[in-house]
Amino acid sequence: MSFTNLGLAPALFDVLAEKQYAKAYPIQQAAIPAILKGKDVLGIAATGSGKTASFVLPLLSNLQNNLVTKNRHVSVLVVVPTRELAVQVQKVFQTFSSGLPQKVKSMAVYGGVSVNPQMIALQGVNVLVATPGRLLELVESKAVHLSAVKTLVLDEADKMLNLGFKDEMNRIIALLPQKRQNLLFSATLNDDLDSITQVLLHQPEVIKIAPQKETPALINQVAYFVQEEKKGPLLRYLLKNNGWQQVLVFASSGFRADAIADKLIKNGIDAEAIHGKKSQWVRTEALRQFKAGEIQVLVSTDLLARGIDIEFLPCVINYELPRSPKDYIHRIGRTGRAESPGDAISLVTPDEExxxxxIQKKMGRMVERIETEDLNLKGY
Structure with a gap:
């Protein structure tokens, strides 16, 4: 279906054409009309399905006639779990608002950097994309006010409403007007989230594009069964023999991510590690270099498992398995996005079997198993 049939403001059509958005994805076809009508929405769709544009486009369209003009009072609040996702979502708002007659100023705020420049830059912001901790810090400093928020968006809603963010989210929600539009988007939905949304959402339009147990068909999943001491050589073997220009490798901790990246560099493979203990500048620069193709391998914790869009990423490798099956689905969902196929490889030791x-049972799909006992890893 064309975007021109969804009720969006015509001013958005030029930028859609410029960015070669010819056809709306299913989540966009269902969510955009509902959001334009002011309905609450619960959107569950697989990673890489176009969820961000499905709320950015109608919100920009609605804001053309409904902007809050009071300074430091935002119209739209988008809450996300990570700094990287905050930056990415804000860029989508910025991209699509570039040609609109009614100017919409968007901004991303997050911790790990000085708060003062963010406080100054919040002048005249209409759309705020924020991580919870920094948002509350800015509210307490009176740098931004939430009393005029017309729409609340929770991106990666299952993460935002779990125990890790629960207290912060309760404080944020208490600061918002009771009468508002609520939009919750996620790739997965569990029972806890389902019960919370019944309180947070009012007669929502529930959109489920893909069953929870289903993973994107464009992802070719393979598991290599290997002894722990051979994981490193096997990783280097795969990287050197498959011709991948970009590979995202997931590790269990920042310490492990650093160790894996260091070993790859010593073996002549361009690599960088990214995790929560690194400064925001280092994280931003590593992700920029990886997206630009300046480094071949980015080794990350689950920091990059959710929401981050790396266009045409050919391969994801689980050096270590995540704790939960949901996190596995989010990890491999970084590849096989927007109709581009990709490989998802897991290195599985006997202890992880x-x-x-x-994980396979919860996912509802068996993964091809490859034994490595006869593989010659000498020299890797």
């Missing part, structure tokens, strides 16, 4: 069986 039982956990991997649970």
């Amino acid at each position: 039982h956990h991997f069986k649970i």
Whole structure:
């Protein structure tokens, strides 16, 4: 279906054409009309399905006639779990608002950097994309006010409403007007989130594009069964023999991510590690270099498992398995996005084999198994 049939402001059509958005994805076809009508929405769709544009476009369209003009009072609040996702979502708002007659100023705020420049830059902001901790800090400093928010968006809603963010989210929601539009988007939905949304959402339009157990068909999943001491050589073997220009490798901790990246560099492979203990500048620069193709391998914790869009990423490798099956789905969903196929490879040790069986059961899909006992890894 064409975007021109969804009720969007005609001013958006030029930028859609310029960015070669010819056809709306299913989540966009369902969510855009509902959001334009002011309905609450719960959108569940697989990673890489176009969720961000499905709320950015109608919100920009609605704001053309409904901007809050009081300074430091935002119209739209988008809350996300990570700094990287905050930057990415704000860029989508910025991209699509570039040609609008009614100017919409958007901004991303997050921790890990000085708060003062953010406080100054919040002048005249209409759309604020924020991580919870920094948002509350800015509210307490009276740098931004939430009393005029017309629409609340929770991106990666299952993450935002779990125990890790629960207290902060309760404080944020208490600051918002009771009468507002609520939009919750996620790739997965669990029972806890389902019960919370019944309180947060009012007669929502529930949009489920893909069953929870289904993973994108464009992702070719393979598991290499390997002894722990051979994981490093196997990783280097795969990187050197498959011709991938970009590979995202997931590790269990920042310490492990650093160690894996260091070993790759010593073996002549361009690599960088990214995790929560690194400064925001280092994280931003590493992600920029990776997206630009300046480094071949980015080794990350689950920091990059959610929401981050790396266009045409050919391969994701789980050096270590994530704790939960949901996180596995989010990780491999960084590839196989927007109709581009990709490979998702897991390196599974004997100690991880039982956990991997649970992941496959929850996912509702068996993954091809490859034994590595006869693989010659000498020299890697």
